[in-house]
Amino acid sequence: MNNPRSGSDLAYVLHSVPYKETSLIVELFCREHGRMPVVAKGAKRPHSALRAVLVSFQPLSVRFSGKSDVKTLTQAEWLGGLMSPDGKALFAAYYLNELLMRGLTREDAHPELFDLYQQTLLGLSEGEDMNVCIRRFEVGLLQAFGYGLDWAYDAKGEAIEPALEYVWLDQHGWIPSVGGNVNNLQNGSVEQVVQGQWIAEIQEGIWSKAASSALKPITRKLLMTHVAPNGLMSRVWMEHLLRT
Incomplete structure (x- = not known):
């Protein structure tokens, strides 16, 4: 693995945990470096410059250094321009x-995927329909990880027909699906009928x-099969809220 001594990137905070008395270990989602854990030294101190900017759902410009897997965060600057989601949309963002x-x-x-994440946060903060976002x-995300759905062709390689x-x-x-009868399909099927017209529209x-x-x-x-086989706590919280 390439471990540069120093670097910079655009990033969002995914998660953070306390480290020693005054520091944090922060999981960043960086545009060019992916998920990167960094030590934010002194970030828990009341007057730390890092304390105010290391919050979730805000775009950051970061600098880091170190040769190990866990880098040292040397600078983080809030880039502004994005309101944090609130209410139920906040739980969707945590998801x-x-x-x-x-x-x-x-x-x-x-x-x-980084750009899509940023666009999705913007949609949630601006009140776009949460299900769509x-x-x-x-x-x-599934596409980025190699488990994407094909919006152009069916399992036999034939073009999706909007009328089916x-x-x-x-x-x-x-x-x-013929008349909604999907009971004879193999394991791995999802017994949810989707209009061909919708598939064609998503392709566009x-x-x-x-x-x-x-x-x-x-x-x-x-x-649940490919990314989080043990479940997702944020999905449970979110679906509970959406029912209330």
């Missing part, structure tokens, strides 16, 4: 962070509330 913590390996860069992020209905078979793809970058809701069981199964 994004937990997905990234579970799925990212250290120093494995995913610039497009979350589903779009889940799909992008489909179900998803993990590791195979979309299978046309169009996300509707109906499509986002229909895809929820599919992305949940894929995430």
Whole structure:
């Protein structure tokens, strides 16, 4: 693994824990360096310059140094321009962070996923529909990790037909559903009918509330299978809130 003595990047705080009496170990999501743990020395001190900026869901410019896996954070500057999500959207944002913590390996860069994360935080903070925001992020994350859904073709390589209905078979793809009868499918199928029209629209970058809701069981199964087999605490909190 390449361990430079120093570097800089754009970053978000995913998680932090106390370290010794006055410091923190902070998990950063960096655009060019992926998930990176850093020691923020003295960050717990009342007058530390790092204390005020090392908060979740805010864009940072960071500098770090060190040759070990855990770098030393030498500078962090708040870039501004983004309001933090609040209310129920705040729990959705924590869900994004937990997905990234579970799925990212250290120093494995995913610039497009970083950009999607930033766009999703913006959507949540501006009141965009939460189901749309979350589903779009889940799909992008699965794509980045190699478990993406094919929006153009079904499991046999035939073009998606907008007039048909489909179900998803993990590791195979979309299978046309005849009259909603999916009971005879192999293990790994998700018994949720998705309109071909919705699949075609997502291929074009169009996300509707109906499509986002229909895809929820599919992305949940894929995430639980490939990213977080032991479950996600933030999903439990979020779904409890959405029911209230």
